[in-house]
Amino acid sequence: AQQGGYGLANKGPQHDEAWLIFDDVIRNSIPTFKDKAKALQYFLIWRTWFGLCGLCKLPWNDIQPTSQADYPIKDPKTGELVRAKIPDHQKWYAEYFSAVTGRESTIDDLLLMSERVYTFQRIFNIRQGKGLREHDSNLPYRAVGPVTPLEYKSRAAY
Known part of the structure; x- marks a missing residue:
């Protein structure tokens, strides 16, 4: 998922716009490649919203409420990701935005x-x-290249 994030980020290959590691x-809450692709798009949109509002991105997906464990990884009826979207935080951000602006806003409005x-x-x-495929494909070697035996050996002490 991280390599896909590098390719979709508007600022070039970096983790800021689509950080899905946690x-x-x-947490293993994004099980398939298809889910990872959907999550990448979703995370990019939320992270852009945080930038628009001057908010830190980390509390949204890195610090999760304890109620998060109560949500299924996927909706049993639709198959859509649930837990990775952090539903409680989404609701709280919509309430926050509504309170600050005085304009009633839903999660869909923010997105x-x-x-x-x-x-x-x-x-x-x-x-x-910029932003064309010829520029977007300049991913860091470590994101696309094979891991060599020397790289494993150099990290053995970690």
């Missing part, structure tokens, strides 16, 4: 606002001659 690797900005950033990058 939910993907530590739409953010998606518009993310899309605008993407289009702006393309207009400036």
Whole structure:
């Protein structure tokens, strides 16, 4: 999932816009490659929203409420990811935004606002001659290259 995040980030290959390590690797709440692709898009949109509001991204997915364990990994009826989206935090952010702005807003309102900005950033990058596949494919070697025996050996002490 992290390699996909590098390719989708508007700022180039970095982890800031699509950091899925905790939910993907530590919590195992994004089980399939198809789920990882959906989560990448979802995380990008939320993280853009945090930037718009001047909020830190880490509490959303790195610090989760204890109630999080009560949610299934996927909705049994639709198959959509549930737990990785941190439902309680989503609700709280919608309440927070509504309280600060005085404008009643839903989770979908926040996502739409953010998606518009993310899309605008993407289009702006393309207009400036960046953001095309030829530029997006410059992923760090460690993200796409094979791990060599020497790399394993150099990290043996860790």
